[in-house]
Structures are given as structure tokens and as C-alpha cells.
Amino acid sequence: MTESPSSEPEPPSPKPRAAAGNGMRLVVPLQGVVQGRGGLILGSLIPCALFYFLQLYLKRHRSPKPPASSSNPPSPSSSSPNLGDLARTSSRSNLLGRGSIVPVRLSSRGMAIAKPNDSPYYVGLDKVAGDRFHRVDNPEGIIQLGLSENTLCFDLIERWMKENLMDSLMGGDGAELSINGMATYQPFDGLMELKVAMADFMSRVMGKGVSFNPSQMVLMAGATPAIEILTFCLADHGNAFLIPTPYYPGFDRDIKFRTGVELIPVHCRSTDNFMLTVTALDQAYNQARKRGLKVRGILFSNPSNPVGNILSRETLYELLDFAQEKNIHIISDEIFAGSLYGTAEEFVSVAEIIEGEEFDKSRVHIIYGLSKDLSLPGFRVGVVYSYNENVLAAAKRLTRFSSISAPTQRLLISMLSDAKFIEEYIETNRKRIRRMYDLFVGGLDQLGIRCAKSSGGLYCWADMSVLIALYSEKGELELWDKLLNVGKVNVTPGSACHCIEPGWFRCCFTALAEEDVPLVMERIGKVAEMCKSGH
Amino acid sequence: MAIELEQQPKPAAVALSRIAVSETHGEDSPYFAGWKAYDENPYDELTNPSGVIQMGLAENQVSFDLLEDFLERHSEAATWGKGATAGFRDNALFQDYHGLKSFRGAMASFMEQIRGGRARFDPDRVVLTAGATAANELLTFILANPGDALLIPTPYYPGFDRDLRWRTGVQIVPIHCHSSNNFQITESALHAAYDDAVSRGLTVRGVLITNPSNPLGATVQRAALEQILDFAVAKNIHLVSDEIYSGSTFSSAEFVSIAEVLESRGSRHVDRERVHIVYSLSKDLGLPGFRVGTIYSYNDAVVTTARRMSSFTLISSQTQHLLACMLSDQEFTADYIKTNRERLRRRYDVIIAGLRRAGIECLRGNAGLFCWMNLGPLLKESTKEGELALWNLIVRDVRLNISPGSSCHCSEPGWFRVCFANMSEATLDVALNRLHRFVDEYRQRTGSS
Numbered sequence: 003m004t005e006s007p008s009s010e011p012e013p014p015s016p017k018p019r020a021a022a023g024n025g026m027r028l029v030v031p032l033q034g035v036v037q038g039r040g041g042l043i044l045g046s047l048i049p050c051a052l053f054y055f056l057q058l059y060l061k062r063h064r065s066p067k068p069p070a071s072s073s074n075p076p077s078p079s080s081s082s083p084n085l086g087d088l089a090r091t092s093s094r095s096n097l098l099g100r101g102s103i104v105p106v107r108l109s110s111r112g113m114a115i116a117k118p119n120d121s122p123y124y125v126g127l128d129k130v131a132g133d134r135f136h137r138v139d140n141p142e143g144i145i146q147l148g149l150s151e152n153t154l155c156f157d158l159i160e161r162w163m164k165e166n167l168m169d170s171l172m173g174g175d176g177a178e179l180s181i182n183g184m185a186t187y188q189p190f191d192g193l194m195e196l197k198v199a200m201a202d203f204m205s206r207v208m209g210k211g212v213s214f215n216p217s218q219m220v221l222m223a224g225a226t227p228a229i230e231i232l233t234f235c236l237a238d239h240g241n242a243f244l245i246p247t248p249y250y251p252g253f254d255r256d257i258k259f260r261t262g263v264e265l266i267p268v269h270c271r272s273t274d275n276f277m278l279t280v281t282a283l284d285q286a287y288n289q290a291r292k293r294g295l296k297v298r299g300i301l302f303s304n305p306s307n308p309v310g311n312i313l314s315r316e317t318l319y320e321l322l323d324f325a326q327e328k329n330i331h332i333i334s335d336e337i338f339a340g341s342l343y344g345t346a347e348e349f350v351s352v353a354e355i356i357e358g359e360e361f362d363k364s365r366v367h368i369i370y371g372l373s374k375d376l377s378l379p380g381f382r383v384g385v386v387y388s389y390n391e392n393v394l395a396a397a398k399r400l401t402r403f404s405s406i407s408a409p410t411q412r413l414l415i416s417m418l419s420d421a422k423f424i425e426e427y428i429e430t431n432r433k434r435i436r437r438m439y440d441l442f443v444g445g446l447d448q449l450g451i452r453c454a455k456s457s458g459g460l461y462c463w464a465d466m467s468v469l470i471a472l473y474s475e476k477g478e479l480e481l482w483d484k485l486l487n488v489g490k491v492n493v494t495p496g497s498a499c500h501c502i503e504p505g506w507f508r509c510c511f512t513a514l515a516e517e518d519v520p521l522v523m524e525r526i527g528k529v530a531e532m533c534k535s536g537h
Numbered sequence: 538m539a540i541e542l543e544q545q546p547k548p549a550a551v552a553l554s555r556i557a558v559s560e561t562h563g564e565d566s567p568y569f570a571g572w573k574a575y576d577e578n579p580y581d582e583l584t585n586p587s588g589v590i591q592m593g594l595a596e597n598q599v600s601f602d603l604l605e606d607f608l609e610r611h612s613e614a615a616t617w618g619k620g621a622t623a624g625f626r627d628n629a630l631f632q633d634y635h636g637l638k639s640f641r642g643a644m645a646s647f648m649e650q651i652r653g654g655r656a657r658f659d660p661d662r663v664v665l666t667a668g669a670t671a672a673n674e675l676l677t678f679i680l681a682n683p684g685d686a687l688l689i690p691t692p693y694y695p696g697f698d699r700d701l702r703w704r705t706g707v708q709i710v711p712i713h714c715h716s717s718n719n720f721q722i723t724e725s726a727l728h729a730a731y732d733d734a735v736s737r738g739l740t741v742r743g744v745l746i747t748n749p750s751n752p753l754g755a756t757v758q759r760a761a762l763e764q765i766l767d768f769a770v771a772k773n774i775h776l777v778s779d780e781i782y783s784g785s786t787f788s789s790a791e792f793v794s795i796a797e798v799l800e801s802r803g804s805r806h807v808d809r810e811r812v813h814i815v816y817s818l819s820k821d822l823g824l825p826g827f828r829v830g831t832i833y834s835y836n837d838a839v840v841t842t843a844r845r846m847s848s849f850t851l852i853s854s855q856t857q858h859l860l861a862c863m864l865s866d867q868e869f870t871a872d873y874i875k876t877n878r879e880r881l882r883r884r885y886d887v888i889i890a891g892l893r894r895a896g897i898e899c900l901r902g903n904a905g906l907f908c909w910m911n912l913g914p915l916l917k918e919s920t921k922e923g924e925l926a927l928w929n930l931i932v933r934d935v936r937l938n939i940s941p942g943s944s945c946h947c948s949e950p951g952w953f954r955v956c957f958a959n960m961s962e963a964t965l966d967v968a969l970n971r972l973h974r975f976v977d978e979y980r981q982r983t984g985s986s
Binding site for chain 2: 104105106108109110111112115116151153156159160163167168184185186187188223224226227230234235236237238239241255256259260298329330331362364365373377378379380381382390392393396399400402403404405406407408409410413
């Protein structure tokens with residue numbers, strides 16, 4: 003007589019097995035009955051009957067019974083996330099056995115974020131984290147070209163730290179290290195001194211064609227909360243922003259996650275060098291209207307990410323006109339404004355365009371931060387700059403959820419106020435980015451891979467469509483996979499950036515040392531060879 | 538800001554979101570009106586001795602010297618190692634939402650020390666946020682949908698109305714507590730609140746308690762914690778325990794964390810995974826400017842989700858490094874915790890004695906940076922209006938900014954929260970004298986006792 007549970011789908015809980023054990027104890031003495039008297043019939047009937055009753059016992063105790071105390075089974079309330087979730091949790095309770103409760107639920111926002119993110123952008127970052135290239139310690143590791151980080155000028159910052167750090171924290175004169183000034187509650191939207199220093203920095207970085215007013219600035223812990231806070235102020239749940247593609251993959255999370263605001267892609271093409279046109283904008287706007295979506299604004303990055311274009315004055319004027327005509331907002335993400343390598347074009351901030359003009363400035367907002375231009379992403383420093391008093395007031399209040407840490411504010415006030423250092427830094431940074439750009443893009447060129455024309459950012463936008471077998475997103479992702487797992491190079495595929503043409507990849511080159519470039523080219527070249535020979 | 542000259546009819550003004558124009562920030566409530574009065578006329582011992590004394594801000598300034606002393610002896614905390622630059626590069630680039638491992642470990646061990654080792658904390662369950670304000674909002678986003686409800690015992694921290702509701706769209710349903718039993722949470726109050734929510738068509742997602750309580754300044758009893766946990770299990774909802782004042786209990790033995798209750802019950806996984814603890818260094822360590830908060834959750838999905846969402850509210854890596862050094866020094870932290878407690882208790886004794894001399898009684902407290910004062914006997918009418926009238930007098934004439942119980946949703950008028958740890962002893966003395974004089978005159982004038 004075998005244990006009965008084996009003929010049923012095996013539940014993991016120990017309880018049914020205990021019951022089976024009891025069944026066994028009953029069955030074994032019966033063998034005596036069977037072998038002794040009663041014969042075959044009794045010998046088979048009685049175990050069968052016992053088996054039958056055992057099944058009944060198991061069935062009754064497997065169904066989810068509420069525990070003794072007055073509990074309510076989870077009711078499918080009108081606001082329950084979705085019934086799919088409900089069904090899943092109910093079946094789990096069947097497996098947990100008697101007296102169990104359905105696990106407590108998260109919100110629908112929570113459930114959405116709990117799922118693993120399968121965008122190649124994030125998958126690639128995770129893979130590198132597990133096997134990061136290091137020239138000495140891990141020469142076979144994955145080289146990171148998927149994160150726009152700049153390590154080219156840390157020597158300058160380190161030198162500044164060595165000479166100035168203690169003073170900056172102590173407040174000069176070798177005074178006692180006092181935290182009193184920075185320990186207490188500070189204005190959530192940042193110290194005025196930091197706003198002043200930041201306004202000056204932005205002005206220097208953007209070519210001095212424009213000055214920024216510290217009173218129009220709200221500071222928070224990074225450009226990530228900056229764009230989210232601004233979105234919360236400008237649009238309601240279910241509204242939309244127009245955004246030119248390809249765009250930074252992080253926006254899908256940063257903007258949509260908690261605000262519920264949609265992003266409507268405005269597709270740009272290689273024939274235009276991925277420059278935004280008002281025709282495309284208009285088309286996308288009208289299509290959105292037809293779908294019943296309320297467009298609240300246009301969001302663009304300038305210099306753009308991932309392409310690296312900078313918008314011309316004419317285009318900026320056109321965008322402002324368009325926004326005025328439709329009565330919507332303009333958000334210009336200028337976080338890469340200081341990371342320029344082009345010499346042909348000059349970066350122009352939207353702030354410079356509207357200065358002294360007849361535009362309704364209340365619709366214009368700028369996002370900035372120190373993660374790219376000053377290479378300090380860990381310190382969490384972001385800016386919302388706006389011409390709209392009401393936006394400033396609301397954004398200010400929202401910074402309580404994402405303030406910059408006081409010691410960091412102190413350090414940066416000191417650093418950003420050191421005009422001589424900042425000028426040297428900005429200039430040296432540009433030179434070094436230019437040098438890496440030439441090396442990198444030149445290297446790709448030698449492999450037969452062309453890049454889009456670009457002037458800024460920490461990356462180039464490479465056309466690898468010649469290498470893909472199938473001219474589609476699938477083909478592109480296959481190439482991405484080969485580059486990552488065979489070539490051991492992490493790049494960001496265009497599909498993760500919503501690019502409408504397959505085969506484009508963003509390659510960040512400012513976290514490399516010059517001597518690593520040949521190795522990168524060798525690895526990419528190897529994959530290129532593989533693709534050309536049909537593998 | 539430049540003002541444009543109007544030469545043409547202006548186009549329609551561009552609209553903002555509902556959240557931007559909503560009043561949920563609550564800045565027009567009396568709680569914040571008192572702050573405005575202070576901002577306009579702040580007390581200063583030397584330069585403005587007749588100014589408004591800020592007794593509405595729960596900030597801990599009694600133990601700064603201990604922190605400064607540590608930083609002086611350990612400058613490498615502030616400078617990334619000897620020579621000011623070792624480790625700086627990696628730190629400056631570090632924006633991983635997992636947070637610095639060393640810092641998470643230090644936070645976990647600090648939380649253990651505060652609880653006298655009676656609970657263990659796993660560093661991998663520590664999620665970092667820029668302050669407890671962010672932690673509470675984040676948890677609300679994760680545990681509840683817009684329109685759902687959280688049950689919160691009254692009186693509660695006025696900031697919750699804004700922090701938990703504003704962007705999340707979640708509602709708060711009060712669990713009414715009364716002075717008759719020292720404002721302790723009862724089972725019937727829990728049920729009444731739940732039923733009230735349900736009758737209004739709301740889905741209850743969790744209970745949020747603050748332990749030790751703000752504004753009561755008292756710890757929640759173990760028996761009440763057990764009851765609340767049982768209730769949460771029975772209703773299959775979450776339990777958030779904001780333990781931000783855990784290190785400010787006057788004696789370690791009197792604080793029981795929900796973590797201890799879980800551990801002593803040997804709870805099943807389905808019971809544990811509804812519990813989440815919020816903590817911060819703003820009160821116990823007196824470092825609100827540093828913006829350091831944490832969510833400790835027994836629920837894996839909540840930990841994962843909270844971590845991802847913390848991208849919007851990361852702690853500066855510089856600060857994580859600094860505090861990792863400080864909080865890993867267990868000798869320092871043990872001494873700090875002990876000394877801080879003693880100093881807070883002394884302050885508490887001073888204020889209670891001072892108020893008693895003025896004939897004012899307070900709720901018996903054992904924690905926090907404030908006391909819960911009863912001016913009920915002084916009210917002309919025992920109503921919210923009566924309370925606000927008295928409060929107005931106190932802010933305007935006595936020039937003390939204290940927080941009226943109505944802004945904390947207290948069900949009984951006449952209670953006020955009075956902070957005592959954000960000023961020098963001398964200033965506290967001045968405040969107590971002013972209050973004493975006011976009460977004497979007021980009683981003479983109104984003939985009340």
C-alpha cells in the first residue's frame with residue numbers, strides 16, 4: 003500500500019503526509035486480517051474504503067479555511083488591483099494548507115514595480131555589476147559602455163578635495179568641525195548659498211550667454227526626482243508628455259512610475275540625423291488628441307540622450323511657438339550641457355532663447371544636475387529651474403521627499419564657488435571628452451561602424467545595422483546579446499530607447515581609460531566578424 | 538522675476554496639475570501658522586529676548602557635542618580616508634539604490650543597539666531613503682492604491698496628512714484614542730475605525746502607528762502592540778511602525794519594538810511579511826539636515842519595490858560614508874544612546890516640574906522630544922474653537938509656538954504638544970516662566986482654577 007498523496011498533485015505542506023502516515027498505521031494491521039481471515043475481497047475492500055476516507059480527509063483540510071478568529075477572506079474589493087492577482091494568491095493558499103491566510107497584498111503600483119525589469123538597459127547594467135571588467139583583477143570581465151558616467155576628470159576633483167576639503171566642512175580658519183550649522187532642519191529646497199553657487203555654475207557651463215536667477219531654482223536629490231517632481235506639478239494622472247525618440251530609457255521609469263503620466267513618442271529619423279521636427283511633433287500631438295489623451299507638455303533632452311544632438315536656435319524658437327500655440331509646457335532637460343565635444347555648433351539653453359523675448363515664460367522649465375557635468379552622481383544634486391511662480395511654489399513643497407543632504411550642500415557650495423577651479427574643470431573636461439570621442443568614434447569607424455553626427459553627451463550613437471541579420475528589433479536584440487555575452491561589451495540597444503529604426507546602439511565612452519579603447523574595438527570587431535560571416 | 542509689460546492680450550495661462558494646486562500640503566493650517574509667527578519674530582537670547590520661542594519643532598539639540606567630538610577624533614569619516622581622497626572616486630560615482638553595504642550594516646546594528654539587542658535586523662532588509670518623510674510616503678505608494686485608506690491612531694503627527702496623502706491619493710481614517718486611558722489604542726477603537734472606513738466604501742490597507750508616539754511622547758505598551766498585530770493579521774492588512782523616536786526613550790527597557798513582538802511570537806511568514814518599520818536619524822541623532830531615513834521590511838516584495846522606488850530619494854553617498862564610519866563604532870554608539878537618553882530625561886523632568894509649578898498637568902510620558910500638555914481646564918469652551926482661541930493667545934501674547942491638539946486630530950480639545958529638546962536650558966527656563974505668568978494672569982482674569 004503506497005502513501006496516497008503520491009496519486010494526487012503533491013502539495014508541499016507536511017500535513018497531508020502526516021495524514022497518510024495515519025492511513026499507513028491503519029492499513030498495516032489489516033494485512034493480518036487479509037492474510038488471516040476475510041480473504042482477498044475484504045483484503046482489497048477495506049484498504050480501498052480507508053483510502054477513500056483518507057482522500058476525503060485530505061480534501062477537507064486542503065481548502066482554505068479561515069482561522070479560528072473572525073477573519074474575512076480577502077474580498078475582491080472594487081479597488082482591487084486586478085483579478086489576475088487575486089486568482090494567483092488564492093491558489094497559493096491551497097498549497098499552504100489548513101488555517102493559512104492569503105499573503106497580504108501590495109498596491110497595483112507596487113506590484114508593477116516588483117516585477118523584474120526586462121529592458122535590455124537594466125539587464126545589461128545588472129550583468130556588468132556581476133562581472134565588471136578590471137584591467138588587472140578581471141581582464142575578461144564585461145566592459146561597461148551602457149552607463150553614461152564620466153571619470154575623465156576625477157584627478158582634478160581629487161586635487162581640489164586634498165587642498166580644500168577640511169576647510170569646506172569646517173568653515174575655514176581651521177575652526178572646530180561644527181555640524182551645528184548643517185545638522186538641523188534646512189530649507190527642503192536647498193540652501194540659498196547653494197542655489198547662488200549653482201546658478202553661477204549653470205551659467206558658466208552653458209556658455210555664459212545666459213544668467214540664472216537663484217530664486218527661480220528648486221534643488222533636490224538628483225535629476226531623477228527633479229523630473230518626477232516637475233511632472234507631478236505639470237500633469238495629472240493619465241495625461242501625457244510628447245517626447246522625441248530615441249530617448250533616455252530611465253524616463254519610462256522616472257516619469258511614469260508614480261505619476262501615471264504617459265510618454266508619447268515623437269519619432270525622429272536618421273535622415274534628419276534624429277533631429278526633432280515640428281511636423282512630427284504636430285502629427286504626434288494630433289494623434290494623441292484623437293486617442294483622447296490630454297497632452298500637457300513637451301519633454302526633450304538638449305544635448306539629446308542617446309544621440310548627442312544639440313538643438314539649434316531655430317528649432318528652439320519653433321518649439322516655443324508650438325507650445326504657446328497649444329498652450330502646453332516645455333521641459334528642457336539640459337543635464338549634459340557642460341559635456342560638449344563638438345566644435346561646429348554652440349550649445350544654446352532654452353533660457354537664453356526666452357530671455358528678453360515676448361514668449362509666455364510661465365510654460366518653460368529646465369532640468370539640470372551635477373551627475374554628468376561634474377561627475378558626482380552619488381551626491382544626488384538636481385535642479386528644477388522654472389519661470390512659473392506656481393510651479394516653483396509647488397515644487398518647493400514637494401522637495402521635502404527628496405532633499406539634498408546638508409554636508410553635501412556645504413561641500414558643493416565651497417567647490418562651485420571656486421571660480422578658478424570650475425573654469426579649469428569645465429575646459430579640461432571638454433578637451434578630454436573630445437579626445438575620447440575622437441579615439442572611440444575613430445575606432446568604430448575603422449570597423450565600418452558609423453556614428454550619428456553629435457556634439458555633446460558622454461556617448462556616441464552608433465549605426466550597427468550592417469551587422470544585423472534581420473533588420474528588426476529582434477535582429478537588433480540578437481546583436482546586443484552577442485555584444486554583451488560574447489564580446490563582453492555592454493551597450494544600450496536603440497529599442498530600449500524607443501528608436502524607430504533598428505540597429506542603433508548608444509556607447510558611452512567617458513568611463514574608459516585611453517588604453518582600454520583598443521581592447522573595446524577588438525571585442526566589437528570580433529563580434530562584427532562573427533555577424534559578417536553569418537554566425 | 539521679470540514682469541512682462543502687457544502689450545497684447547495675454548494667451549490663456551498654462552495650467553498646472555491638480556496636485557500642484559491642491560491644499561493637501563496643509564501649509565495654511567494652524568500648525569504651520571505658528572511657524573510663520575516664529576519665522577517673523579524668532580527668539581534670540583541676546584538680540585531678540587522678547588521674540589517667539591519655537592516649541593513646535595521636534596528637533597534634538599541636546600547631544601551635538603557628542604557627534605562633534607566623534608568627528609574631531611575621526612576626520613576620516615568626513616574625508617574618505619587619510620589624505621582626503623582615498624575612496625572618494627568610487628563614493629562619488631556610487632548611486633546604487635541598494636545603498637552602501639557598510640552603511641546598511643551600520644544602520645542595522647544601530648537599530649539593534651537601541652533595542653538593547655532584543656531584536657535582530659538584517660542589513661539586506663534595510664532600504665535607504667532621504668528621510669523618514671520619504672520613507673512613509675514610499676511605503677504608502679507601495680502598500681495602498683489611490684483612494685484606499687490607512688488607519689492611524691489619534692492624536693498623530695500633523696505632517697502625515699500631507700506626507701501620506703498628497704501625491705499618493707491615499708486616505709487616512711483615524712483610530713480615536715482618549716485621555717480616559719492615556720490615549721492608548723484599544724481593540725474596540727481599531728474595529729470602529731475599520732468599520733467606519735468600510736462603511737464609507739474605503740478599502741483599508743494597513744494600520745500605521747508611531748511608537749514612541751508623536752505627539753504623546755509615550756511608548757506603546759506591549760499588550761497594545763500584540764493586539765494591533767493580531768488585528769492586522771485578522772484583517773489581512775499591513776502594519777507600519779514608525780519608530781523614529783525609538784532612541785529617544787528615556788530608558789531602554791520601556792520601549793518595545795514591533796520587531797521584538799514578532800521575534801518573541803515566532804510569527805509565521807505570512808504574519809511577518811505584513812510588518813514594516815520606519816526609522817531615521819533625524820531625531821535620535823539630531824541630524825535632520827542629513828536626510829537619512831530607512832524602511833525595514835519583513836516582506837521581500839516590499840524590500841525590492843521600495844529599493845527601486847528609492848531612486849527618487851537616495852541618500853548622498855558622501856553622507857552614507859560619513860555615517861557608516863560613525864555608526865559602526867559600537868563603543869561610540871552605545872555611549873551616545875545612553876547619554877542622549879539621560880539628557881532627554883533630565884530635560885523632560887525640568888519641563889514637567891516647571892509646568893506643574895504653573896498648575897499644568899501633562900500626560901505621563903517616557904520618550905520623545907516633547908510633552909503632551911493639558912490646558913483643557915483653561916478653555917472657555919471645550920471645543921476646537923476654544924482650543925484655537927487659547928492657542929492664538931499663547932502664540933501672540935506669550936510668544937511661544939506650541940502645537941494645538943486639533944492639528945494632531947486629537948478628539949479632545951485642550952491638549953498641546955510642547956517641544957523641549959531644540960533649545961538651550963536657559964531658553965527653556967524663559968519659556969516656562971512666560972507660561973507660568975500667563976497662566977496665573979489668565980486664571981485671575983477668567984476666575985478659572
